[in-house]
Structure formats: structure tokens, C-alpha cells
């Protein structure tokens with residue numbers, strides 16, 4: 465685990481000491497947008513037109529942020545249009561690697577050893593963390609974006625003319641509600657589990673833990689009444705990006721965050737509505753094929769040696785949502 469400073473790799477863990485023991489996630493720096501016409505999107509430069517075969521996604525199967533982009537690639541029928549390379553679940557002194565003996569698919573574009581070499585190929589003197597996902601433009605040989613929340617928005621609409629898929633997970637009339645719930649879930653749940661797990665002081669851990677379970681309790685209540693997080697003006701809930709963003713944390717929760725990140729007040733399996741909701745999302749067409757528990761468990765338990773010094777990966781737990789059915793009876 466480390467970062468680039470002026471293009472040089474440094475093996476260095478997160479600096480929580482500068483923040484009284486709190487984990488503070490860095491903002492993603494590379495924020496261009498693919499658009500249908502190639503005009504600039506909400507941020508960054510113009511020149512990234514949606515085209516078949518032009519873009520490549522670098523992901524980790526372990527990572528919840530990268531997982532969002534894999535789900536949208538699947539749901540929006542982009543598999544034929546956007547290729548993928550998968551890093552190894554192990555993240556040690558070189559950060560994410562393309563070691564095929566350790567579970568990576570290899571770097572299909574350049575045969576590189578490390579993901580940080582993709583970042584320096586984009587900008588030789590790059591400074592910052594080297595994170596997945598990365599969306600790469602094969603034509604201009606540069607990074608389009610390393611921000612998952614924006615990559616899923618691009619996937620949601622930019623390629624519609626090429627794929628013919630018109631599903632909309634961020635419909636105009638629901639955007640304000642989606643943005644509001646995303647914000648709460650991002651801070652308290654998606655990033656909340658990391659704030660609990662990476663805290664190096666008791667009080668920062670407890671603050672994150674408390675906010676996490678307050679929010680999960682609220683979500684449990686909401687999902688007792690409706691099938692998906694956001695409802696339209698007629699009271700019918702709609703499956704949106706907010707659900708997919710929550711899903712990638714929920715699916716890892718009982719296997720990893722309960723034990724490894726000490727988020728152990730209760731499991732998702734102990735919440736009736738949240739566990740039914742998790743099963744519902746897991747069984748949407750194509751989604752189960754994006755979930756790889758071997759990579760998920762191995763990455764967290766083996767790579768974070770300061771949390772789990774032996775690197776032993778637990779054999780359990782048995783997860784029930786894979787057998788459970790959904791909740792189609794709810795509006």
C-alpha cells in the first residue's frame with residue numbers, strides 16, 4: 465500500500481496521525497467524462513466520445529468502489545464495448561499489482577506489473593494515491609477518470625445509442641432524492657465502514673461505528689416500507705444508482721466489515737429488511753457474476769497486515785442471501 469510522489473512510488477500507509485486517529489479519504493483527482501458526443505461533461509476536458517472498444521476499465525474485484533463500475537458495465541450491456549483488467553486481491557508494498565500468480569488477469573493493454581505504472585503513464589510526475597477503479601482511454605492513452613461515482617453516471621447514459629439500452633438509474637425527476645440519500649450513505653456507510661476499520665484512535669472508531677449503525681437502522685426502517693431506496697411522487701420505489709452504491713457495501717458487510725473492520729453491533733443477516741433487500745439486488749440479472757468472495761476476503765484480511773498481522777483469511781461465514789429470494793411484493 466502506498467502512493468506516488470512526483471511520479472515515484474512510496475510504500476506508505478494512510479496518515480491517520482495527522483487527523484487525531486481518523487481515516488480521511490483523498491478526493492479522486494482525474495475527473496474527465498465520456499459523453500455521447502465527445503463534448504465536455506460536468507468536469508474535466510472534452511474529447512472523450514463514447515465509442516465501442518475505445519475504453520478499458522481497471523478494477524479490483526475486492527473493492528466496493530470498483531464493484532459499482534463493474535455492475536453498471538453489466539446492467540447497461542457494456543461488456544462488449546468496454547474491456548476490463550483485474551488486479552490481484554493482494555495489495556502489499558507495490559500497491560495494486562497485475563501478478564497473475566496472485567489472482568490478477570494481468571494488464572491486458574501494456575503487460576505492466578503494477579497499477580501505479582498506469583498512473584505514471586497518464587502523467588509521469590503524478591502525485592497521489594493509486595486507486596481502483598481507473599477508466600482508461602486506449603486512443604489518447606490517458607486516464608479518463610478514477611472516480612467511481614462519476615464513472616457509473618457515464619455508463620448510465622453516454623453509451624445508450626451504441627447499446628440500445630435505455631434503463632436509467634439516475635432519472636431526472638429523482639435526482640435530488642438520489643443525491644441526498646447517496647450523501648448520507650457515502651459518509652456513514654460506504655466510507656463509514658472504512659472510517660471504523662482504519663481508525664487508529666478509540667473515539668474515532670466509536671464515532672464511525674455509531675453513525676454507521678444509526679444509518680443502517682434508518683435504512684432498515686425505510687426498506688421495511690418500500691422495495692428500493694428512492695420512491696417517485698406516486699409512492700412507487702424505483703431501482704436507482706443509490707441502491708447499487710449501497711449494495712457493494714452490504715454484500716461485503718458480514719464477510720468482512722463485521723470482523724475485520726469491527727462493525728459488529730449486528731450483521732446485515734440480523735436485519736430482516738436489509739437482508740431481503742441485499743438478496744433482491746444480488747439476484748438481479750448479471751449481478752451475482754460480479755461478486756467474487758475469494759478476492760473480497762483475501763484482499764482485506766491478507767493485505768491489511770497492521771489490522772490482521774497473521775494474514776489469515778477466515779473460512780466463514782456462511783452467507784444466506786445467496787439462497788434467499790427477493791421482495792418483489794413491496795412497492
Ligand SMILES: N[C@@H](CCC(=O)N[C@@H](CS)C(=O)NCC(=O)O)C(=O)O
Nearest residue numbers: 492527529593594595596610611612
Ligand atoms: N473515490 C474513489 C475511491 C476509490 C478507492 O479508494 N479505492 C481503493 C480500493 S477499495 C483503493 O484503490 N485504495 C488504494 C489506496 O488508497 O492506496 C472512487 O470511488 O472511485
